[in-house]
Amino acid sequence: MEFAFASEVFRSRIFKNNLCTIGFGIILFIAMLGLLAPVIADDPYKTNLAERLKPPSLEHPFGTDQLGRDLFSRVVHGARTSLFVAMTISLISMAIGCLIGAVSGYFGGIIDDIIGRIIDVFLAIPELVFNIALVGIFCVAYGVSTWNVILAVVITNWVSYARITRGIVLSLKEKEFVLCAKAIGARDSYILLRHVIPNAIGPIIVLATLNMGNVIMTIASLGFLGLGIQPPxxxxGQILNSGKNYITTAPWITFFPGLFIALSVLGFNLLGEGLRDVLEKRTLEY
Amino acid sequence: MIEGVGLRKIFKSGIFSGKTIIAVDGVNIKIEEEETVALVGESGSGKSTLGRILLMLIRPDEGRVIFDGIDLTKLRGRELRKIRMKMQLIPQHPDEALDPRWRIYDSIAEPLRIHKLCNRSEEEDKVLELIRAVGLKEEHLSRYPYELSGGELQRAVIARALTLNPKFIVCDEPTSMLDLSTQASIVRLLMDLQRKLGMSYLFITHDLELARVVADRILIMKDGRLVG
Amino acid sequence: MLKIENLKVYFKTDLGIVKAVDGVDLEVHKGERFTLIGESGSGKSVLAISILRLLPKNAEISGKIVFNGKNLLELSEEEMRRIRGRKIAWIPQSQSSLNPVLTVGFQSAEPMIEHLGFDKKSAFAKVLRIFDFLGIGRNRAKDYPHQFSGGMRQRVLVAMGISTSPELIIADEPTKGLDASKRAQVVGLFRRIEDRTMLIITHDLNFAEKLADRIAVMYCGKIVEVSPAKEFFNEPLHPYSKGLLDSLPSRGLKPIRGFQPSMMNPPSGCRFRERCEFASERCRREPPLFNLNGRSVRCWLHD
Known part of the structure; x- marks a missing residue:
């Protein structure tokens, strides 16, 4: 695998790739809605029992829920929550996972054996079940908070970063430029920071993008089960849950948050796949 | 100048299977000042491992490496990194020998920066002097490795190996991935540089014909031992 | 047997058009070992792949490839499929061309079952005979590729290639990545396959010298010389052929000056003129292929 990192060539290629452009567009759209939520939407907490379970209209473009809250405001503010929490989780697990994976791959030996087994154990447990258990434990121990969700998902999520990084570092370590760096008298820490990690960044970016979709899905699942971010x-996911009792009479309550979950997951997957094509493409192939 | 005494290296693969390969098996080797010794052998004969042991990129299980009267196997960390300035490696795959994300200029200047040997303008003069010595042009400096051909890349790798004015260079099959006419020009370059700069080479190759042209002395390696 | 006329293969890439093969005329006679020599980027591998019509999609091909009177470029994909492996066999350079999950015996039998309608049993029996003949040993037919060394895998690829008794065998760099002693074995291996027409692509001059009947030299998308092997190694005609031979360690290790030109905009006229010690004003015009008693050369010196 060769990564062409001349950034000029690179940027033009990202937008030449249709997958990338569409995925990026979808994410940008949702992110803008989230960012501009206070401007374009009303107060998502304001109840109005006279206006409950109203279908979509000009006044309430997504309709209202069982407490008469404007669904558009709730969904758009929900974008803020989902994206923010998902990003926090991704960044923390990326930092932890990459560091552990890089150390494990680069130094090898007994460190690698131990970390490798830990990774295997984590991969053997179904992720969502593990998350539910962890959130449960944290709720009992520390009380209800958004940090429970973040911590629980990070604990299961860093593993995939560690595994990928370890693999990349193992193959990079064998490359002659790492050997040459050693031969000119560079320290291990220097080689790791200047040569190994920068060359591993491409595939890690791809993984992080694809992983964002997963994390959004996990957060929504926990929310739907009532274990995620708590109302109001x-x-x-939590809006989906509250709308499930009205699915025949007021389907819009479940439709719009569902649509947004699907769209954002699709967006990140498209962008991730596209980035993979771009990053892993050889510079001149014939 | 550099001498290996009773060198031995065993590679173990797998914790449980306990499979061992004796890569280098009791080798004594000595290379004098300004001498070129060719090390000829087939793949798997341990010749690359021996070259890397002499550079202390691989620690031998037994034996000593003596460079300028110092036993390198007794050195650690900082002292060893200092000695490394005096001995260099030119590896086999030119397309893998430079960091793909770095411009050629930075790769050639890197040894100077690591050892903090000079300021920016001195660094630039030194890099320019080096690329002229290996027959590259100034325009190559701002390019990335994938924009250079195999022969040009190997010249850049040689320039980088020369930055620290080494006394001893291990050339590990430096031309086996190159075309015939490029091989000739790279080998001629290495021979010219040696004459000008007075270095010693360990020239690893599987091509006996090539070894005859290049070397003062030929050593044949087979199954981890020197056989002639 | 095989006649190539004015073949051009151009690749469209992000950076421009790469003229990998640019007007090649060649003729391979029945029963000879024809060797195509060239350095990397000369277009020799592309030429070989285009005979089998296995080029990637961004390739534009024109000209004629006439095999036994039929122009291969005009055949349908289905007709072409019946020729590949049966009439024209391909021995790839990469030893990873074997499927790691199938036994080598089965893989060698497959072309016979597919093309010749052999049943499994008789195909396998023939594989055993070929394995014996090539020195692989019939007892190894049930082994998997990873149990073989590089040289042995090369033999298996040859076994696969010759199993259907093809009329033409194309071998792509059969000595690439092999040690000297293994190379000698490959020479022996190819010599055993008699009465078969072979097109061997290589950059290994020593190998070509030991094996070839006739030699063609390719430089920058063009054939610059075609000569009988003996005469070629005694007295090469084209300055590039001469330079190539002189850069052999045994013949003085003399480099050719300059670098190989870019395939995107090669020099006008003779493509070697910028590196040639005999270049003169007339070399700005493209030289035709001159014929000199059974040899041909693309150089004004032989006008």
Missing amino acids: TPEW
Whole structure:
């Protein structure tokens, strides 16, 4: 695998790639809605029992829920919550996972054996079940908070970063430029920071993008099960849950948050796949 | 100048299977000042491992490496990194020998920066002097490795190996991935540089014909031992 | 047997058009070992792949490839499929061309079952005979590729290639990545396959010298010389052929000056003129292929 990192060539290629452009467009759209939520939407907490379960209209473009809250405001504010929480989780797990993976791959030996087994154990447990258990434990121990969700997902999520990084570092370590760096008298820490990690960044970016979709899905699942971010804070999974009793009479309550979950997952997957094509493409192939 | 005494290296693969390969098996080797010794052998004969042991990129299980009267196997960390300035490696795959994300200029200047040997303008003069010595042009400096051909890349790798004015260079099959006419020009370059700069080479190759042209002395390696 | 006329293969890439093969005329006679020599980027591998019509999609091909009176470029994909492996066999350079999850015996039998309608049993029996003949040993037919060394895998690829008794065998760099002693074995291996027409692509001059009947030299997308092997190694005609031979360690290790030109905009006229010690004003015009008693050369010196 060769990564062409001349950034000029690179940027033009990202937008030449249709997958990338569409995925990026979808994410940008949702992110803008989230960012501009206070401007374009009403207060998502304001109840109005006279206006409950109203279908979509000009006044309430997504309709209202069982407490008469404007669904558009809730979904758009939910975008803030979902994206923010998902990003926090991704960044923390990326930092932890990459560091552990890089150390494990570069130094090898007994460190690698131990970390490798830990990774295997984590991969053997179904992720969502593990998350539910962890959130449960944290709730009992520390009380209800958004940090429970973040911590629980990070604990299961860093593993995939560690595994990928370890693999990349193992193959990079064998490359002659790492050997040459050693031969000119560079320290291990220097080689790791200047040569190994920068060359591993491409595939890690791809993984992080694809992983964002997963994390959004996990957060929504936990929310739907009532274990995620707690009401009244608007969150897509939790809105889905509250709308499930009205699915025949007021389907819009479940439709719009569902649509947004699907769209954002699709967006990140498209962008991730596209980035993979771009990053892993050889510079001149014939 | 550099001498290996009773060198031995065993590679173990797998914790449980306990499979061992004796890569280098009791080798004594000595290379004098300004001498070129060719090390000829087939793949798997341990010739690359021996070259890397002499550079202390691989620690031998037994034996000593003596460079300028110092036993390198007794050195650690900082002292060893200092000695490394005096001995260099030119590896086999030119397309893998430079960091793909770095411009050629930075790769050639890197040894100077690591050892903090000079300021920016001195660094630039030194890099320019080096690329002229290996027959590259100034325009190559701002390029990335994938924009250079195999022969040009190997010249850049040689320039980088020369930055620290080494006394001893291990050339590990430096031309086996190159075309015939490029091989000739790279080998001629290495021979010219040696004459000008007075270095010693360990020239690893599987091509006996090539070894005859290049070397003062030929050593044949087979199954981890020197056989002639 | 095989006649190539004015063949051009151009690749469209992000950076421009790469003229990998640019007007090649060649003729391979029945029963000879024809060797195509060239350095990397000369277009020799592309030429070989285009005979089998296995080029990637961004390739534009024109000209004629006439095999036994039929122009291969005009055949349908289905007709072409019946020729590949049966009439024209391909021995790839990469030893990873074997499927790691199938036994080598089965893989060698497959072309016979597919093309010749052999049943499994008789195909396998023939594989055993070929394995014996090539020195692989019939007892190894049930082994998997990873149990073989590089040289042995090369033999298996040859076994696969010759199993259907093809009329033409194309071998792509059969000595690439092999040690000297293994190379000698490959020479022996190819010599055993008699009465078969072979097109061997290589950059290994020593190998070509030991094996070839006739030699063609390719430089920058063009054939610059075609000569009988003996005469070629005694007295090469084209300055590039001469330079190539002189850069052999045994013949003085003399480099050719300059670098190989870019395939995107090669020099006008003779493509070697910028590196040639005999270049003169007339070399700005493209030289035709001159014929000199059974040899041909693309150089004004032989006008």
